[in-house]
Amino acid sequence: MKTVHHDRKRIAAPLMILVGPLLIAGQLMVSHTELAAQSSLRPPEGLRDKPVPRVALVNLRLVVAPGQVIEKGTLLINGRYIEAVGADVPVPADATRIDMNGKTAYPGLIDAYSEAAFSWNNDQGAPYWNAEIRPQLSVASLYQTDAATDEARRRQGITVRLLAPQGGIFKGRSALVTTAGHAADRAILKPDVALHVRLTIPFGRPDRSYPNSPMGAVALARQAMYDARWYELASQHRGFSGDQAPETNDALNALLPYLHQEGLVVIDAPNELFCLRAAKFAAEFQLRYLLRGSGNEYRRLEAIRALGVPILVPIDFPSPPNVTTPEAALSTTLEQMLHWDLAPENPARLVAAGVPIALTTDGLRSLKDFWSAVRKAVRRGLDADEALRALTLRPAELFGVSDRLGTLAAGKYAHLVIADGDLFKSDAKVLETWIDGERFRFDTPPPIDPRGRWLVRAKSQRKLDGSLWAISGTLERLAGEIRLPAAAEGENETVVKLDRVGMQDERLGATFPAAAFGYDGTARLSVLLEQAADKPARWTGFVEWPDGSRTPVEAQRQEAAAETPAQPAQDTTKSEAPQRALFEVNYPLGAYGHREPPEQPERLLFTGATIWTCGPEGILKNASLLIGEGRILAVGRHIPVPPGAVVIDLQGKHITPGIIDCHSHMATDGGVNESGQAVTAEVRIEDFLDCDDISIYRQLAGGVTAANILHGSANPIGGQNQVIKLRWGALPEELKFREAPPGIKFALGENVKRSNSPTPSTRYPQSRMGVEQIIRDTFQAAREYRQKWQQWLQNPAGPPPRRDLELDAIAEVLEGKRWVHCHSYRQDEIVAFLRVLEDFQVTVGTLQHILEGYKVADVLARHGATASAFADWWAYKFEVYDAIPYNGALMHRAGVVVSFNSDDRELARHLNHEAAKAIKYGGVSPEEALKFVTLNPARQLRIDQWVGSLEPGKHADFVIWSGPPLSTLSRCEQTWIDGRKYFDREEDRLMQQEVQRMRNALIQKILQSGETPRSESGTPRDDSHLWPRDDEFCAFHADE
Amino acid sequence: MLSDNAMSVIKQFRCFLRALLVRPWHAVTVCESFLVVRRTRGKSWQRAIQWLAVLMGLGVACGFSALQAAHPEIPGAPQRGPIALIGATVHPVSGPPIENGVVLFDSGKIVQVGSDVEIPPEAERIELPNRHIYPGLFDAYSQLGLVEIDAIRATRDTTETGALNPNVRAQVAVNPDSELIPVTRSNGVLLGLVAPTGGRISGQSAVMQWDGWTYEEMTLKAPAGLHIDWPRVPPVLGRDTATATNPLAELEELFRRAKAYRDARRAGWPLVDARLEALLPVLEGSVPIMVMADDGQQIQSAVGFRDRHQLRMVLFGGYDAPLCAELLRERNIPVVVTGIYRLPLRRDDPYDAPYTLPERLRRAGLRFCIAGVERFGASNVRNLPYHAATAAAYGLPRDEALRAITLYPAQIFEVADRVGSLEPGKDATLIVTTGDVLETPTHVVLAFIQGRRVELNDRHKRLYRKYRAKYEEQP
Secondary structure, three states: OOOOOOOHHHHHHHHHHHHHHHOHHHHHHHHHHHHHHOOOOOOOOOOOOOOOOEEEEEEEEEEEEOOEEEEEEEEEEEOOEEEEEEOOOOOOOOOEEEEOOOOEEEEOEEEEEEEEOOOOOOOOOOOOOOOOEOOOOEHHHHOOOOHHHHHHHHHHOEEEEEEEEOOOOEEEEOEEEEOOOOOHHHHEEEOOOEEEEOOOOOOOOOOOOOOOOHHHHHHHHHHHHHHHHHHHHHHOOOOOOOOOOOOOOHHHHHHHHHHOOOOEEEEEOOOHHHHHHHHHHHHHOOOEEEEEOOOOHHHHHHHHHOOOOOEEEEOOOOOOOOOOOHHHHHOOOHHHHHHHHHHHHHHHHHHHOOOOEEEEOOOOOOHHHHHHHHHHHHHOOOOHHHHHHHHOHHHHHHOOOOOOOOOOOOOOEOOEEEEOOOOOOEOOOEEEEEEOOEEEEOOOOOOOOOOEEEEEEOOOOOOOOOOEEEEEEOOOOEEEEEEEOOOOOOOOOEEEEOOEEEEEOOEEEEEEEOHHHOOOOEEEEEEEEEOOOOOOOEEEEEEEOOOOOEEEEEEEEEEEOOOOOOOOOOEOOOOOOOOOOOOOOOEOOOOOOEOOOOOOOOOEEEEEEEEEOOOOOOEEEEEEEEEEOOEEEEEEOOOOOOOOOEEEEOOOOEEEEOEEEEEEOOOEOOOOOOOOOOEOOOOEHHHHEOOOOHHHHHHHOOOEEEEEEOOOOOOOEEEEEEEEEOOOOOOHHHHEOOOOOOEEEEEOOHHHHOOOOOOOOOOOOOOHHHHHHHHHHHHHHHHHHHHHHHHHHHOOOOOOOOOOHHHHHHHHHHOOOOEEEEEEOOHHHHHHHHHHHHHOOOOOOEEEEOOOHHHHHHHHHHHOOOEEEOOOOOOOOHHHOOOOOOHHHHHHHOOOOEEEOOOOOOHHHHHHHHHHHHHHOOOOOHHHHHHOOOHHHHHHOOOOOOOOOOOOOOEOOEEEEOOOOOOOOOOEEEEEEOOEEEEEHHHHHHHHHHHHHHHHHHHHHHHHHOOOOOOOOOOOOOOHHHOOOOOOOOOOOOOO | OOOHHHHHHHHHHHHHHHHHHHOOOOHHHHHHHHHHHHOOOOOHHHHHHHHHHHHHHHHHHHHHHOOOOOOOOOOOOOOOOOEEEEEEEEOOOOOOOEEEEEEEEEOOEEEEEEOOOOOOOOOEEEEOOOOEEEEOEEEEEEOEOOEOOOOOHHHEOOOOOOOEOOOOEHHHHOOOOOOHHHHHHOOOEEEEEEOOOOOOEEEEEEEEEOOOOOHHHHEEEEEEEEEEEOOOOOOOOOOOOOOOOOOOHHHHHHHHHHHHHHHHHHOOOOOOOHHHHHHHHHHHOOOOEEEEEOOHHHHHHHHHHHHHHOOOEEEEEOOOHHHHHHHHHHOOOOEEEEOOOOOOOOOOOOOOHHHHHHHHHHHOOOOEEEEOOOOOOOOOHHHHHHHHHHHHHOOOOHHHHHHOOOHHHHHHOOOOOOOOOOOOOOEOOEEEEOOOOOOOOOOEEEEEEOOEEOOOOOHHHHHHHHHHHHHHHOO
16 A cells, blocks of 8 residues: 655645646645644633643553554543543543443544535636546535534544545545534644545536546546646746647646646546456556455456455445345345445445455434444454444544544544443444544533432322332433322232323423323423432422412322433344355356356367358358367368367257447446547547446347447547457456457438437538538647657657547557548438548558448449448438348449448347348358458458457357358257356356246345335436446437 | 149239330339249240340339439339239248148239249249248337438438327328338338337327328328336436335326316216327327336336236336336237347346347247337348347247247237238238348349239439449449
C-alpha cells in the first residue's frame, strides 16, 4: 500500500513554482487545517466559558488499536487531545474523574465514505467546457452542517466521516469532517482529502447532452486529464505566439496535483468490473488512487486483489429477493440469490485476500442498521480486529490523518466510542461518543428506574388504597397495570391497564380508565419518585379523576423489575451457528457460470466428421481435425493419431469454423450509443466490455466464437469498436480478440439524421448532404491535426499541440491503422461515402447493413469495400424498403466479400440459418454460403490470418453440429475457442440441473432466514444493467 | 391423335401464351414452368415448343419487369376447371406423406388426394416429379397488411389509440396491395391471423388468405378473436399489498359494464355502445379472447378471468404455459407460440427454452401451434417454416412441426373445415415446393389459394432481376 501524505505545503511548493500565479485557490486550502486546529476566531459574546480541560476516564476497558487491549485502564483527555492512555496513568488532581467501570472504549470510528449533493454552477469562474468536469468543487468551501446526520452517526460511534460531493464525472474534492454538529470552522478536520471520479453517468438522466453514455463519460474524463497535462505544459509557454496558448481554466488547474500523484483520487467502482476499469484509467495517468467499492468485489476477487489498491467497502448487504411464491421466485435470478448469500462475506474475503479495506456507511438505508451490518460481516468471517481497523486506523492512514486519528494514543485527537460491551461480537450499545474532547452521551436513563411493583396508599379512595401498580416495559416505552384486590371473598381481583405511562427526570405520569373506581372517563396520575439510600423507592403525588377531584397517593416499591440495563450484552458470534455461503463463487456469478476456465487439452483429435474447412480444402467427408495448445495442427482425411492424443469420434457430425458475428452490440454496458455529439470518435466500446452478459453464453450455444462489438448508429462518426472472442467467464480484457486491428463505427442515413426520432432534432446533419459534409470536414480536420503534430515534432518550439482523442482516432483512420465500419443503406449515400474516403486515400473496413449494396456492387468491388449485411431484413424503415434477400448473392457474385451479421442478441443465436438464405436467395453454393458467417467476416475484420477457416496454424475456434450446419434442423452441440470447450450441449444439461439444485437450496435458505424482501428504493449504486445492449437508434419509430 | 402427353403440352403452351399476354412479367411462373417442362417426356418438337414458350416468357418478363410500379402482382383468377397435381410427394399433414401422389382439385375445393386418383380427362395435369405438395402455410400471429414500413407512422395501422378497443377489426385495415404480402406468399405462407396491437384490449383479429382484390375477398374468418394484452400481475406474497392497485380493474370494469349492457339491451335498451356491443359475442362465447401472456402469473390470472366470466380463450405467447399445463389442459385452452426465434425470458432459463417450448407443450398434452413472430411484425412472416424447423431441431417431431404451421392453427382458429390439411372438401389452398418446406434452400414453385393460382412474383424478385440485369449487361 502506498503511504498517504497529507502535508498540503509540501504539495503546494513545487506547484507554486510551476504555475504560481494560478494557484491562489491552493493557498487558501492550506490554511484550512490550521483554522480547524484553533478554536473559533469569533470574539466571545458576553462572558467567557472556561471548562476544566482535563477529564480522566477510569476503570475502562481500552481497545487502543486493533488487537491492543488494556483490560482496565485510564484515558486522560486534555481539551481536544488525548494526554495519556494506559493501565497505570495517574489521574491529575485537576482532572474530572469519571468512573467507567464495565465499559469499553474504542477509537472514534471513521466513516470512510459519505456523500451529499452540492449545487454546482458551471458558469462560475473559468470552468471546463463540460459541467461534468468540476474538480474545482471543494466540499470544504461549501460545507454546511447537517445536524440530523451528524447526530445519527454519533449514535453509532462515528466521529469523523469523509464527505464527498455527488454528481459529475470529476465530482470535486472531499473533506474529512467531524460529526460533532459544528459549523465548517470546527467541523472540517482536513479539506480536499481526495478528488472523486465516477467513470460513468447515471442511466436515464433527462439531460441528453454529451456525454450521455458511460463510454462517453470515460472519454471525457480521459480528454480532461490530457487537457490538464497540456494545460500545464502550455502554461509554461505563456506569451508564446500562436494559437496554442491556453485559456485560464480553474478545472484543469485543480487537476494538476493529481497528475503529479500529489493528491489522492477516489474512483467509484459501482460494480466489480468498474474496479478494473478504474485501475486502467488510473494507470493511464499514473494516479494515486483508492476505489469506492460496491460490495460485489468478491465476484472477481483475484483480479481485484492483483490491483493492489485499497477499497472503501460498503456494508449495505442485500435483503433477499422475493421467493415467497414459486412464481415470484421464477423472476429471481440465481445471481441475486447468490449475492444475498455471499455479499456479507465480501469484507472478510477482501481482508483474507490481503486487500486493505475501510468500511463505510455508503448505501445503508438507515444509519441505525450500521452495527447490525458490521456484526453480520464479523459473523460471516471478518476478524473483529480487522473490522475495527477498517473503521479506524485504515481510513486514518488512507486519508493521511493517522497522526491525529485512528487509535487511542497520547497526542491524538480525543475521538472515542464508549460501549457497554464488545461492539463487534455482541449486541453492546454505544453509550457515548467523544469528538475532539467533546462528550456526547446517549445512555441517559432516568435517575430512578420506575419499573417494578408499587403498593399504593390512598386514604381517601378505598378502591385505590392497597392497589398494586406494576410498571413494566422498556425505559423508552413504559407500560403498566393496576391490580385491585378483591373486594370480597370469592371475587376476582380487578386489573386495570394503564393507557399511557411516561417518565421525565423524577416525574412519572400515567392515564387509566376510571370506570373501576366509579367514574366515567379517564383518570390521570402525577407523582414524583424518590430513591433514598438503603430504602425502598417511593412516590408521592395524586390522581385526578374525570370530575376534576384529586386523591393524594403515595406508594412504595415492593420489588424492582429485573435489572435489565445492567444485563451483559449478548454475544452475537456464538448465539448463531457460524454461517457460510452455500456455494462458491462462479464466473460470471449465477447460472451457467464456470468455477474454472475450460481446460485446454494438449492434443485432441476429432475423427469421422464432415469438416467444412472454409479453406482451400473445401468440405472433407469422414475427416479429422487435430488441435493442440489452442491451435489447429492438422485437418484432413488421414491424420495419424499423435502420441498422447485424446481421440473423439464424431461420426455423422459436422465441424465448421466458429461463427463470427460482424455486427453485434452485446457484452457491453457502455450504452452502445454516445449520441451527445455528431462526432464521437473518442468513445471506446473497449472501456465497457461486460463479460457477464448472458448473451455471450447463449450465442456460444449458437456456434458464435467471435463478435465485432460496435458502437451504435446515432452519429455520422460514432465510437471505436472492439472485436471479442466469446470467452465466457473471462474478464473484460480477456474477452478482447488481441490480434484484431482497431476500428471505428461510422453511420449514414436516417439514424444519424434522426429521421425517425420521436422529438424533432436540429442537430447537424439533417440530410444526407450534411452527413457527407460532416465526415469530409472531420477528415480534413484530422489531416490538419496530423500536420500540426508533425510540424511540432520536427520543431518542438513552444507548447505541443493539444492532444485531441477524437482527432487521434480519425488520424489513425487516415494512416490506415484503424478500420471504418460504416452503417449504410442507400446506394447514393454508399457511393458518396466511398468517394469521401477515396479523396482521403482511405479504404473502408466494412460497409455494415449495406442493404442496397446490390445496386452498386460494382462500385463496392472497385473500392475494395466489403459488405456485412442482414440476410433478409427489410421494410422496417424507409431506407430499407428496397432491401432484398438477394443482396448478399448479388454482391458476392460481383466479387465483394460478403458476410451476414445479426445486430441482434437473438438473431446471433442462429447465424447458420441466416447463411443458408444465401443459398435460397441467389443460389450461392452451401460452401460459400457458410463463409458468409465464418471466413468472410474474418476477412472483413482483418482477423482471417487467425480465424475464419479450419487450417493448420489458425486458432482452434470451431463448432460441432449435429448435422449439416446450414440446416434449420441441425443443432450446435459444442463450441470451442482457443482449443477450449466453452459450450457443450451435454454439459449444459448438467448445468441446468445444477442451477435448479442451487436455486432450490438458496430459496430454502432465504425462506428460513426470516429476512423479508425489500424493494429497492432510491438510486441504485449500479445501474449498468439498465444500459441497452442493442442499437436503440437502429429501428425505433415515432411512438416509442 | 395426339397422345395425352402431347395434349397436355399443347395445353400448357396455350396456357403460357395466355399468361404471357395477361401477365408478361410472370417470370417466376415461367421459370417454374421450365422446371415442369424439363421433366415432361415427349418428342423433340414438343419440347421445342415448350422451350420457345419459356424463352419468350423470359424475354418478355425481363423487358417488362423494370417498368413495373409497386404491387403489380395480379390476384389469381377463379379456378376454371379441374387441376391435377401429379407425381409429387404429397404431405396431407392430416395423414402420412404419399410418395408419387396426386392432388386433384376443382372449383376451389380438393376433390381427391392419394396415390391412386382417377384424373378426369378435362383436368389440367401438372406433372411434378421430385416436388412436394403441402397445405398452404398458416401463420398464427402477425400484423401483415396493417403495416408497410414500421418506422413510418403513415404506413402503420396496427394500433388504435387508448387502452380499450374491443370494437376495432383488423381485416378492414389490411392493405391488399402491400408489398409485404407477395413476399410472404413467395415462401409458401398463404394464410395468417392478423391481429391489432397495443393498449390493453387491442381489437379483433381475422384469418386472412394472402391473395385477393379486396380485404373482403381475402378474409377467411372474422372475427377470429378478441386480443387482450394481459397486464403484469404481482406475486401473491412478498409484496406491499397496501400500495398495490389491481391491474385487472380496467378489464373487470369493462366486462361488468358489458354484462349490464347485454342485459339492458335484452330488456329493450335502445342505444348502441360500440365498445360494449363488440363484447357481446365474447360474452356469448362465440368469439374467444386471445390473451397475450408469457409469465405464469399472468396466465393463471387470465385463466381465472376466463372462468369467472365463462369465456373461451386462446393463449398467445405462453412461455410459462408448461408450468400451467393442468389449468390449460383441463379447459382445453390452446397455446399459440409466438415465435421460436425468441430469447429466453429470464436470465437463468435454458438457452433453448424458446426452441423447446412446443415440444414441452406437446408432452404436456396441450394443443398448440407456432407463429412466425419477428421483431418488425410483418416483413419477415415468410420465415415461419424456419421457426417450426428450429422447434423440430430441438425435439418436436417433424410431422408435428409441420402441423404446427398448417393444421393446428386452422384448428385453433376454427377454420380447419376450410384449410390446414390436404383433404377432400377443403379449400385447394396449397403449395408445391422443391424440397422439405422446413429447410431454407427449398423454393416454392406453385401456389393455389382456393384453387386460384397465386402469383409468386414479388418486390424482391423484381429488384433482383433488375439489378442482375445491370451486372449481366456490364462487360
